[in-house]
Amino acid sequence: MVDALLDTLLPPRCLTCGSSGRAVKGVCAQCAARLERIEGPLCDICGAELGTPGTCLACLSNRPPYDVLRGVFRFEGLLVDMVHAFKYGRVTTLKHFLGSALAGAVEQWGIHADIITFVPMHWTKVVDRGYNQSALLAKEVCAHRGVRLADDVLRKTRRTAAQAGLARGGRRKNVAGVFEATGMRDKSVMVVDDVITTASTAYEVARACKEAGASAVAFVGLGRVL
Numbered sequence: 001m002v003d004a005l006l007d008t009l010l011p012p013r014c015l016t017c018g019s020s021g022r023a024v025k026g027v028c029a030q031c032a033a034r035l036e037r038i039e040g041p042l043c044d045i046c047g048a049e050l051g052t053p054g055t056c057l058a059c060l061s062n063r064p065p066y067d068v069l070r071g072v073f074r075f076e077g078l079l080v081d082m083v084h085a086f087k088y089g090r091v092t093t094l095k096h097f098l099g100s101a102l103a104g105a106v107e108q109w110g111i112h113a114d115i116i117t118f119v120p121m122h123w124t125k126v127v128d129r130g131y132n133q134s135a136l137l138a139k140e141v142c143a144h145r146g147v148r149l150a151d152d153v154l155r156k157t158r159r160t161a162a163q164a165g166l167a168r169g170g171r172r173k174n175v176a177g178v179f180e181a182t183g184m185r186d187k188s189v190m191v192v193d194d195v196i197t198t199a200s201t202a203y204e205v206a207r208a209c210k211e212a213g214a215s216a217v218a219f220v221g222l223g224r225v226l
């Protein structure tokens with residue numbers, strides 16, 4: 001209703017390229033088409049690209065704590081700009097487009113969970129930034145499913161250096177033991193993140209969830225570095 005009213009007063013412009021062509025949830029069709037979806041065959045656990053469907057050798061030899069890890073788009077090109085605007089540039093209105101892309105993918109992957117939550121930031125960082133972009137995405141997924149967002153089941157116990165500036169080994173160490181989970185015994189959990197890079201965060205979050213008794217953990221991101 002409010003959206004329709006705003007559309008009448010202010011003809012919508014694409015949040016990404018600024019064109020005044022028809023934008024759906026704030027993004028025009030040309031920009032939407034520039035995002036590259038990650039398509040199979042993928043490892044049924046970690047989502048690594050494989051020649052044939054199945055489980056990759058890495059997951060077979062050392063099963064990760066998450067049961068499924070998936071990203072919607074390759075984290076490159078226009079998606080990098082969109083995520084930066086969304087995360088650091090306060091363009092939170094992108095949540096409608098990005099959240100709905102993620103919700104659609106979750107549906108397509110057939111992921112169902114008792115609890116939907118997100119990767120927490122340390123509270124001091126939420127104060128600095130004003131919002132947690134992964135929480136905004138998770139809220140959109142919940143709205144599509146008509147369920148409540150579980151915003152109190154995961155906690156980040158200390159502030160860490162930005163994963164973006166670290167190499168693989170450093171990333172793992174940086175987030176080791178930093179997440180705490182509660183209230184998920186015998187429940188399946190879906191954790192939403194913005195971008196999956198080395199999966200170090202996914203690994204640590206899923207480990208905390210399993211330690212708290214979660215029966216299954218799906219970790220989903222909007223972007224993924226493959």
Ligand SMILES: [Zn+2]
Nearest residue numbers: 014017028031
């Ligand atoms: Zn555009």
Ligand SMILES: [Zn+2]
Nearest residue numbers: 043046056059
């Ligand atoms: Zn795998």
